[in-house]
Amino acid sequence: MSGLIKWDEIERQICIEKDLSVLKTYHAALGSKEFRKQIDGSIKAINKCEKYKIKIEIAFGEHYKKLKSEHIDHYNCPSTNLTTSKQQAQEEIGKSRETINKYARMASVEKTDEFLEEYEAKCNDRGVEMSSAGFLKFAREKQHEDLPKVELPEGKYNVIYADPPWPVGSIVMDKWESPINEKYPTMTIDEIRNLPINDLSAENCSLFLWTTHTYLPDALQLIKEWGFKYHCVITWNKHSGWTQFGFHKMTEFLIYAYKGKMNIDQYGKAIPTLIDENKTHHSKKPDSIRDLIKSKTPEGRIELFARDKYEGWEAWGNQL
Numbered sequence: 001m002s003g004l005i006k007w008d009e010i011e012r013q014i015c016i017e018k019d020l021s022v023l024k025t026y027h028a029a030l031g032s033k034e035f036r037k038q039i040d041g042s043i044k045a046i047n048k049c050e051k052y053k054i055k056i057e058i059a060f061g062e063h064y065k066k067l068k069s070e071h072i073d074h075y076n077c078p079s080t081n082l083t084t085s086k087q088q089a090q091e092e093i094g095k096s097r098e099t100i101n102k103y104a105r106m107a108s109v110e111k112t113d114e115f116l117e118e119y120e121a122k123c124n125d126r127g128v129e130m131s132s133a134g135f136l137k138f139a140r141e142k143q144h145e146d147l148p149k150v151e152l153p154e155g156k157y158n159v160i161y162a163d164p165p166w167p168v169g170s171i172v173m174d175k176w177e178s179p180i181n182e183k184y185p186t187m188t189i190d191e192i193r194n195l196p197i198n199d200l201s202a203e204n205c206s207l208f209l210w211t212t213h214t215y216l217p218d219a220l221q222l223i224k225e226w227g228f229k230y231h232c233v234i235t236w237n238k239h240s241g242w243t244q245f246g247f248h249k250m251t252e253f254l255i256y257a258y259k260g261k262m263n264i265d266q267y268g269k270a271i272p273t274l275i276d277e278n279k280t281h282h283s284k285k286p287d288s289i290r291d292l293i294k295s296k297t298p299e300g301r302i303e304l305f306a307r308d309k310y311e312g313w314e315a316w317g318n319q320l
């Protein structure tokens with residue numbers, strides 16, 4: 001029965017015509033129980049409907065991205081223009097802000113067609129229904145699979161600067177429209193605990209460890225377990241932050257701890273414990289902090305979970 005549905009016409013609408021009102025009609029129909037009753041009801045047929053529904057959602061995401069790019073000056077006036085393009089998309093597509101964010105994330109998947117076919121085959125094999133959330137999870141896992149497995153170096157370091165992938169829940173990450181490749185793989189607290197920080201540290205070693213409000217207690221505990229002595233915290237006021245309710249968490253923390261003798265240059269300009277710098281990209285920390293550490297510490301420095309290489313630093317991470 002699913003042969004009666006004009007898949008070619010739907011495909012043509014998605015790829016060529018891109019008429020929003022037609023796509024909206026198909027989208028509603030493909031998801032409706034009545035429409036699905038018309039097909040043979042097998043998991044394969046239902047998944048075919050869902051696959052095309054997902055394709056349409058990706059087209060909606062692309063439409064929103066196009067609207068957003070048309071606001072060429074939005075970097076100068078972020079809130080006004082971003083809100084405008086999102087509101088416009090909300091109105092045109094008839095969905096909530098969160099749903100438009102989800103469509104934008106879906107449209108950020110790089111190998112959409114390839115991943116969608118694979119996801120469909122996997123769901124059919126397992127006899128489970130496809131969904132847009134399932135597709136996003138599948139695509140994210142596929143992208144993570146492409147990341148290299150990296151071995152930690154064996155040396156001893158005087159300075160360790162680390163920004164671990166704390167297990168920030170998808171409840172936080174999935175609220176945003178940010179591209180899915182920004183969603184790096186996270187580690188459990190135990191995996192972070194098992195990092196051989198002790199093996200990497202010289203007799204006298206400074207440890208700078210990034211953490212968030214949520215993981216501050218864990219970070220303090222880990223420092224102790226790794227054999228370091230807590231000294232102080234540098235607070236980064238990033239001027240933005242997501243919160244579900246209550247406190248607006250627009251700060252992150254860089255804990256300073258040391259082992260042996262403190263090897264920080266304590267003369268000259270004082271080291272600030274407050275850094276006031278706007279957030280740039282997702283999870284990117286201000287480069288000025290790395291420079292500050294470099295100016296106050298001896299050579300033999302390593303950055304863990306680094307994304308770029310910097311002079312005076314060894315770098316380790318799976319996105320380098």
Ligand SMILES: C[S@@+](CC[C@H](N)C(=O)[O-])C[C@H]1O[C@@H](n2cnc3c(N)ncnc32)[C@H](O)[C@@H]1O
Pocket residue numbers: 150163164165166184185186187283284285286305306307316317318319
């Ligand atoms: C919080 S981000 C680091 C951001 C970085 N400090 C910056 O300013 O751009 C954490 C990084 O850890 C990486 N990562 C996650 N799991 C990893 C693993 N098992 N081995 C190495 N790197 C990993 C992620 O891919 C991500 O690049």
